[in-house]
Amino acid sequence: MNLTENLAGTKRTITRATQFVNLKGDYGTSDFVMWRGGRLSKITVAFESWGKLSSNHDNVILIFTGLSPNAHAASSELDPTPGWWDYMIGPGKSIDTNVFHVICVNSLGSCFGSTGPEAINPATGKAYRLDFPDLTIEDIAKAGHHLLVELGIDHLHTVIGPSMGGMVALAYALQYPGEVDYLVSISAATRALPFTLAMRSLQREIIRSDPAWKDGNYAEDEAPYSGMALARKLGLVSYRAAEEWHQRFDRSRVAKDRRTGAPFELEFEVESYLDYNAKKFIHNFDANSYLYLSRAMDWFDVADHGGSVNSGLTKIHVKKALIIGVTTDILFPPEQQREIVKGLEKAGSCEECVEYVEIDSINGHDAFLVDSHQFSPVMKQFLDETCQ
Amino acid sequence: MNLTENLAGTKRTITRATQFVNLKGDYGTSDFVMWRGGRLSKITVAFESWGKLSSNHDNVILIFTGLSPNAHAASSELDPTPGWWDYMIGPGKSIDTNVFHVICVNSLGSCFGSTGPEAINPATGKAYRLDFPDLTIEDIAKAGHHLLVELGIDHLHTVIGPSMGGMVALAYALQYPGEVDYLVSISAATRALPFTLAMRSLQREIIRSDPAWKDGNYAEDEAPYSGMALARKLGLVSYRAAEEWHQRFDRSRVAKDRRTGAPFELEFEVESYLDYNAKKFIHNFDANSYLYLSRAMDWFDVADHGGSVNSGLTKIHVKKALIIGVTTDILFPPEQQREIVKGLEKAGSCEECVEYVEIDSINGHDAFLVDSHQFSPVMKQFLDETCQ
Numbered sequence A, B: 001m002n003l004t005e006n007l008a009g010t011k012r013t014i015t016r017a018t019q020f021v022n023l024k025g026d027y028g029t030s031d032f033v034m035w036r037g038g039r040l041s042k043i044t045v046a047f048e049s050w051g052k053l054s055s056n057h058d059n060v061i062l063i064f065t066g067l068s069p070n071a072h073a074a075s076s077e078l079d080p081t082p083g084w085w086d087y088m089i090g091p092g093k094s095i096d097t098n099v100f101h102v103i104c105v106n107s108l109g110s111c112f113g114s115t116g117p118e119a120i121n122p123a124t125g126k127a128y129r130l131d132f133p134d135l136t137i138e139d140i141a142k143a144g145h146h147l148l149v150e151l152g153i154d155h156l157h158t159v160i161g162p163s164m165g166g167m168v169a170l171a172y173a174l175q176y177p178g179e180v181d182y183l184v185s186i187s188a189a190t191r192a193l194p195f196t197l198a199m200r201s202l203q204r205e206i207i208r209s210d211p212a213w214k215d216g217n218y219a220e221d222e223a224p225y226s227g228m229a230l231a232r233k234l235g236l237v238s239y240r241a242a243e244e245w246h247q248r249f250d251r252s253r254v255a256k257d258r259r260t261g262a263p264f265e266l267e268f269e270v271e272s273y274l275d276y277n278a279k280k281f282i283h284n285f286d287a288n289s290y291l292y293l294s295r296a297m298d299w300f301d302v303a304d305h306g307g308s309v310n311s312g313l314t315k316i317h318v319k320k321a322l323i324i325g326v327t328t329d330i331l332f333p334p335e336q337q338r339e340i341v342k343g344l345e346k347a348g349s350c351e352e353c354v355e356y357v358e359i360d361s362i363n364g365h366d367a368f369l370v371d372s373h374q375f376s377p378v379m380k381q382f383l384d385e386t387c388q
Helices: A137-150 A164-175 A194-209 A211-216 A225-239 A242-249 A269-282 A287-299 A309-313 A334-347 A364-370 A372-386 B137-150 B164-175 B194-209 B211-216 B225-239 B242-249 B269-282 B287-299 B309-313 B334-347 B364-370 B372-386
Strands: A019-023 A043-050 A060-064 A101-105 A156-162 A180-186 A320-326 A354-359 B019-023 B043-050 B060-064 B101-105 B156-162 B180-186 B320-326 B354-359
Touching: A019 A137, A043 A137, A060 A137, A060 A164, A101 A137, A137 A164, A137 A287, A156 A164, A156 A372, A164 A180, A164 A287, A180 A372, A194 A211, A194 A225, A194 A287, A194 B225, A194 B242, A194 B269, A211 A225, A211 A287, A225 A269, A225 A287, A225 A364, A225 B194, A242 A269, A242 B194, A269 B194, A309 A334, A320 A334, A320 A364, A320 A372, A334 A354, A354 A372, A364 A372, B019 B137, B043 B137, B060 B137, B060 B164, B101 B137, B137 B164, B137 B287, B156 B164, B156 B372, B164 B180, B164 B287, B180 B372, B194 B211, B194 B225, B194 B287, B211 B225, B211 B287, B225 B269, B225 B287, B225 B364, B242 B269, B309 B334, B320 B334, B320 B364, B320 B372, B334 B354, B354 B372, B364 B372
Parallel strands: A060 A101, A060 A156, A156 A180, A180 A320, A320 A354, B060 B101, B060 B156, B156 B180, B180 B320, B320 B354
Antiparallel strands: A019 A043, A043 A101, B019 B043, B043 B101
16 A cells, blocks of 8 residues: 555645545556546545454445545544544445445545646646546546556445445446445435536636636636636535425524625525635635536446446446435436336346335435435445345 | 606616606605605606506506516507417407507516616616615505596506516505406416425525625626526426426527537527526616516515405405416415415405405416416406496
8 A cells, every 4th residue: 555645735625534545557567547648647646544454355436425525434533523424434334434445535526635627737847736636436436446457446335325336336336347246325316407407517607717716727716716616506406405494594684793794695595605605615615626527427338338327227236226216316316216227127137126216305416415314224234235 | 748758777678668657756745755764756657558548437457567578568559469378359359449448557676667776866866776774565566556646546446467467466456445346367476485485595596696786786788697587597497397398498409519618608598598588688778777666576465464464465456366376386386376375255345355266377376477378268267248
């Protein structure tokens, strides 16, 4: 294992529990060759891990994240702060770290330690910015696979991913058939459809329209914060569902003493909530990373792996798959979950081994972060059965 | 009648069929007093009309528009270009101009001839811009009422409005009980809920974040076009439904020869469609008008007329009401249509006189502009019955 302190993006939230591996090119060649032809001569992959690796390496669960989280999915002794999926991962929890060796990867192209647009390009000594090659979901999966090779792990018990992470999990199972026993895809899709493409395209255009973006060449402390805040707000609108906001905020107003009197200032509590969350986000995520990862989600299409979505899905060979959708998800709606299920079933390689659970929740695309009481037992039962 | 050539916003699409009335203050007083306390000393209201006014003035239909259209709802001899509701209004059509005298009003605060932020403030000789007083849906209804007073019409056969126009129609019926026989509200609401508030708030913030906005003081030919385009795109996303875009665009790409190669350029047909429509819009709508009208929709709440939505609705006294909703409308969803229906039914003044039609369409909030085959017969039957 080749751990390093070579942080790609030192400003970001990278905790003491984060580990790093420098990859040595593309399985022995000098470059990591990307899905759309770009090359990276040096890659660092940041990750966290929990639980002990079994002697025969048969207990590894690999987790890919959504667009914005880092690798800190759960707390640990090294970093006791709650992770983004803390209710799910830990000793005795649904993803039981007494049983499994769990690894969560910071996506290639992100900004929490893995190589991305903010990292130094060895060829120039400067940050890549828009010289970072075209990034795809397939590349993120491949960087995760490289990491495992470096760690001496040649087989996964389970690959798991929510949202973008679910796309990466699908891409992983597609690209490395026979190397994954179980697959869990949560609120993901085989490809994005126009409403979702439009929502993400708008977020990217909002960032690009911020003069501070400067074609990606913004100064470290003069990032396109205004554009990022607006993009994040629009993202949040798409991650949540109308009914939950109705129940939480209705038409409540921000208290008069919290208003500035500026023209067209924010006035409703829902606006204030978005503003608070956007401002928390913008100083801890790189704008160019956001653009690259967002576009990677738009580009992903299982049909690229076989001419059609269904023939692509036939390339996935796992013992069993768990597909979870949420009734109120407008970004990757239940129909798109059922499409994965039907495709895997049709594939035949996986007969009677696709489990579909549709969570009835008002929390939309973000339900996997919120509805612990619904997601925990589903995950626990699935993983328990794999151990029987 | 006091027609005038005093165009408030000469750059805009104001056709030869547009008529203008200068209001003489607030029913005899010197100022038009607005719902939130502001005052306008001089108001022009632009409108178009079709069909003959009956001798006893009992055949008048007043139409209020959505946020962005002008008063050109239908073609006429003076302006044969199709109006925004051309399939609905005309001789022998559902809103039959052989029977009715139809008037469509350009909303107060808009930019197609009626007084708005772009109009000249008589007190300063300069455009109002952000000195335009706080605008509400109630004010838009009142300006329509003033217009009728000027035209010598003291009673409406029917008030009709889709989208924002439906809110205005509700406000009209609320404010002038006994002066309206029939009410038609299409894809409107008694008040906006948080998802819709957020979508509109974001549009306004995107415009305000464009440096070209300059706190509303942009030069005539240097308007915040970039912000307006992004806001319009976001608006369009909320006006349409995911399934229709899926059927129309799927994941089709823009042809290579239409691409520029710029980083993160638009690539999918859905992005190109939004871009085309946004660019058509931005040079024909005033950014400050957009802000005022958008906020007016957020502010509108029937509960302001009686302490609660239901007690507000009891103030509406009409012979019959037609409420139309669309299954896939995410902006003003069917639940909000049924809320109007139940409220009017509970009001008791209107027993067995509320008709609700839920249009099963994939065209979302914009269905009233598209699904002529579904909307036409519903409107025709309703209006025919009022004449029996």
